[in-house]
Amino acid sequence: MRWRRVDPVQTLDAALLTGADAADRLRAAIARSPLFRTLRVAHGEDWAAVFAGQIAGVGGTTETILPRIPGAVALYEVEPDWWLPVGVAVDVPAHLAPVLWRALANSRRFEPPAIVAPRFDADGTSGDADLYLARQAVPFERSTLAEPA
Numbered sequence: 001m002r003w004r005r006v007d008p009v010q011t012l013d014a015a016l017l018t019g020a021d022a023a024d025r026l027r028a029a030i031a032r033s034p035l036f037r038t039l040r041v042a043h044g045e046d047w048a049a050v051f052a053g054q055i056a057g058v059g060g061t062t063e064t065i066l067p068r069i070p071g072a073v074a075l076y077e078v079e080p081d082w083w084l085p086v087g088v089a090v091d092v093p094a095h096l097a098p099v100l101w102r103a104l105a106n107s108r109r110f111e112p113p114a115i116v117a118p119r120f121d122a123d124g125t126s127g128d129a130d131l132y133l134a135r136q137a138v139p140f141e142r143s144t145l146a147e148p149a
Contacts, residue, residue, distance in 0.1 A: 001090060001100055003118040003126045008087030010076035012064075014051045016085075016115055016132065017072050022048040023145055029067040030140050036067050037141045042113075042134035048145070049075070049083075049115060049134055073117065081112035083134075088118055091125065111135065 017025050026048040030036040040051040050067065057063040075083040078090070079101050090097050105112055113134045118126035140146055 001104055001127075001129075002092075003084070003088050003116075003120075003129065004091040005087055005120065005124040006089045008074075010078075010086050012052065012066060012074050012086060013077045014049055014075040014083050014115070015066060015069055015072040016075055016083075016117065017048045017069060018046060018117075020046055022046060025069060025071070026050060027145055029069040030145075032067060035065055037146070038139050039065070039067075040137040041140045041143050041145055042132075042137040043143075043145060044132065047132050049132065049137075050140070051134075051137060075115060081114070083113075083115045085117060113137065 023043055026041065026043070030039070030041075030050070035055060036050075039053045042049050050069075052064045052066040054062045055065055074086040076086050078084045079098055082101050084090075090100060092100055101112075105114070108131070110133060115132040115134055116129045117132070118129040120126045
């Protein structure tokens with residue numbers, strides 16, 4: 001698959017942290033507010049992700065919550081259970097995208113949910129990406145990240 005940069009106008013649905021300290025950075029961000037402890041998280045070796053949640057707002061409305069984490073990659077849900085960085089799109093006509101997402105999963109023999117983080121060339125396109133499987137996403141308070149380090 002190929003990806004391209006687009007205007008960053010998508011709704012923020014999650015955040016991805018990478019690096020050896022990703023889990024510690026996520027843990028510290030969630031510790032700032034008890035509201036964040038209910039957000040779903042997923043993690044693996046050298047990466048962690050947090051997914052936006054909803055809380056009751058004023059007048060019966062709902063508000064989306066997600067901690068602000070310096071250095072995190074903002075993500076949006078491009079298709080159900082598929083996240084891309086804000087400002088990135090699959091480089092095909094929109095009506096073909098769902099078919100390609102399924103083909104990607106089938107060719108690599110995995111099931112989403114998954115985060116795709118393209119590695120861009122100088123021209124703003126990419127044929128390479130890192131894939132993070134988020135199928136073990138659970139509320140932070142029930143995750144191994146909530147356990148004392």
